[in-house]
Amino acid sequence: ILGARIKSESNEVKDKILNLDFGKEKKHLIEKDGLKLVVTHSEDRAKKDRYNREKGLARLEKLLKSGKLTKSSINNKGYNKFLKMEGEVTLAVDSEKVTLDQKWDGLKGYLTNSTMTVEEILQNYRHLWQIxxxxxxxxxxxxxxxxxxxxxxxxxxxxxxxxxxxxxxxxxxxxxxxxxxxxTPEKVIEIIQNIYEITVVTPKHEVLRKTMILTEEQKMIQDLFGF
Incomplete structure (x- = not known):
């Protein structure tokens, strides 16, 4: 199960996605070249997409007014994709691209070759962070x-x-x-790496062992695990 780059799909698939009705059903399944493409919509994600775009556009407008943007700035890096040339040297924000981008707010795709249901696909993808x-x-x-x-x-x-x-x-x-x-496990590992045990053999050949607990953190780990 992979995250799908739905904006990079073919025009046919993109048209299908943008024509989906997310009014009641927030997840849809599209069959694509023998694979399953699950597309979901989230209001929280849509708000985040709008906020990030508005923030990026505000930055572009500021740079345009300052004259710091040139023809080399027209690329697909971040929100520079919204730039266009007017005439030979003038740059401006392409409102058509902004409008098109707004249609994708809140949408996310998942691509898989599994036979799982839509719910199982989404549930398993949520475990990706653990992997x-x-x-x-x-x-x-x-x-x-x-x-x-x-x-x-x-x-x-x-x-x-x-x-x-x-x-x-x-x-x-x-x-x-x-x-x-x-x-955290990392912190515990860091602490116990500095805990040592000393072995003393007495004149009567008795073997004594002592775990050296020297810091407060080491004492806390000892109390946790009882060694």
Whole structure:
């Protein structure tokens, strides 16, 4: 399930989208080249789209009055797409493009090859942030990359260990939420990396072990997990 670039679709598909009735039904399904294109409308998203466009246009108007915009400014970067040339050197805001852009306010598309229902597609897409977070944690906290192995079994072992570490990370996250702690998993990992255990062997050959808790944060982690 991918976010669809509905404004970049063919003219035929774009016409279908703009002719959809979102008065009562806020989500519609369009069959497209063997794929499902789900299009939804949200009033909150529409308000945000309008606000961002008005803010961008105000900035363009300000730059136009100051004379800071030139022919090189006509591109598809941000709200520069609303610019047009008048004559040879004069720039102005293209009101037709603005009007066309307004028709897309609040619309969002989802493209998939799955057999799920519209509701299932939308529900699963809402979990995307968890997948993105998993990749982010694997790359930053768990250092899945770079991989300095060449043999297949070593690469697979590296990824397996990383996956196992991520499972431990998620269990830590679950326990912190269960204990209603303000600590994040990243903060806990940072704190416990500086907790050490010392081992002392007495003259009578007794082995004594002591966990060194030196800071207030370390004490809080100790109280949370009871070690």
């Amino acid at each position: 993105e977070k998993a990749f982010r944690v694997a790359k930053s906290e768990l250092k899945i990359r770079p991989i300095f192995h060449f043999k297949r079994e070593r690469i697979e072992a590296h990824i397996c260990l990383n996956f196992t570490a991520y499972k431990v990370y998620k269990e830590l996250d679950r326990q912190l939420k269960e204990k209603k702690s303000d600590f």
